[in-house]
Amino acid sequence: MKQKKILLLTIGLLLLQLQTSLVAQEYLPFPQDSAVWYCVDSRPEYDPPPPVWYETDKFEAKGDTMINTIVYTKLYSSSALKGRSYSYEGAYRVDIETERVYFIDSYYNTESLLYDFSLVPGDTIIISGSEYEPYNLICLDTSTKIINNVPHHSYFIYSYLSNGTYCYTTWVKGIGSLRMPIETDIFCAASFEWAWDLSCFYYKDEHIYEWAENPYFEGCIGTNVGTAEYIEETTFIIVPNPVTGTSHLVCAIQGTTLYDYKIISIDGEILQSEEAIEPGNIIIKKQNFPPGVYVLRLHDHENNHYYSRKFIIK
Numbered sequence: 001m002k003q004k005k006i007l008l009l010t011i012g013l014l015l016l017q018l019q020t021s022l023v024a025q026e027y028l029p030f031p032q033d034s035a036v037w038y039c040v041d042s043r044p045e046y047d048p049p050p051p052v053w054y055e056t057d058k059f060e061a062k063g064d065t066m067i068n069t070i071v072y073t074k075l076y077s078s079s080a081l082k083g084r085s086y087s088y089e090g091a092y093r094v095d096i097e098t099e100r101v102y103f104i105d106s107y108y109n110t111e112s113l114l115y116d117f118s119l120v121p122g123d124t125i126i127i128s129g130s131e132y133e134p135y136n137l138i139c140l141d142t143s144t145k146i147i148n149n150v151p152h153h154s155y156f157i158y159s160y161l162s163n164g165t166y167c168y169t170t171w172v173k174g175i176g177s178l179r180m181p182i183e184t185d186i187f188c189a190a191s192f193e194w195a196w197d198l199s200c201f202y203y204k205d206e207h208i209y210e211w212a213e214n215p216y217f218e219g220c221i222g223t224n225v226g227t228a229e230y231i232e233e234t235t236f237i238i239v240p241n242p243v244t245g246t247s248h249l250v251c252a253i254q255g256t257t258l259y260d261y262k263i264i265s266i267d268g269e270i271l272q273s274e275e276a277i278e279p280g281n282i283i284i285k286k287q288n289f290p291p292g293v294y295v296l297r298l299h300d301h302e303n304n305h306y307y308s309r310k311f312i313i314k
Helices: 002-026 227-233
Strands: 035-044 052-067 070-079 087-095 100-105 111-116 124-127 135-147 150-160 166-172 195-203 206-210 236-239 246-251 259-265 270-277 283-285 292-300 305-313
Touching: 052 087, 111 124, 135 166, 236 305
Parallel strands: none
Antiparallel strands: 035 052, 035 195, 052 070, 070 087, 087 100, 100 111, 124 135, 135 150, 150 166, 195 206, 236 246, 246 283, 259 270, 259 292, 292 305
16 A cells, blocks of 8 residues: 555656656747847858857847837847947847737837747748848747757747848747847848857856857957957948938048958858949949848958958848
8 A cells, every 4th residue: 555655656656756847848939038149140251260240149138128019128239348349239028928929120110020939840931121121030949948858849940031042040039049039030040251150148147058069269259359459340331220311431541452352141142243333432222233242342452351241232
């Protein structure tokens, strides 16, 4: 009799543990406060070494705001290095019933779908209202990932544009994209020119996730960009950006150095170029490009150095 009671108690404890595990897997909401994402921002370097330029960006959910009587969570970004100022990216809200996350971009000020955690394999949704044309997003598969000893529901996602550009990404319920938190707002958070990858995720100061296969550095934060390179990164600015009419390249360095430049679409097509020109004479006109995201690539004749600047045609 005693052995039977012990057996029943053991079975009961196992069932309770299984139930707790299943609940954790089935419902881990997208974080609505006190969340920090560290993302590696990497770009190819055309004047090696090193072959890849990388630094770490920090995204932080911090505070609430009321928009049209609805509560949103504010999202900020900055360099993960100390002393870098924050930029307001926008605000998001989580619809618990539909398991959808909506985002209002700080510039466009229109709400778009950021995540849909109710997707099952084969589901297709349209992402619109982002920096890109409306595009298709397909859930190819779902699985369970054990992260920090807790099962998380994950989604294998395929997205593509009408011009044939496509990518594969992974979402994790309770964390978001394994690229960066607002991946869908900028189509895959990757292109021929740059890419983001999630290095770490914290929720309420608890270290939840770390990218074990990180090829750049160990831990959450790393860079191979020094102070001089940061200064160079702020040397050239496209004003205004996004481009709504005519924009110019503003150069903070005085001198007569000449540059070659190319304007390249997200799929790598060169749309505009010129050689041996002063940076102040580089003009970008909205009428010459369809809406989307582009890269202005500069080549410095004097120092044989390359620079890249992303800009948006609205």
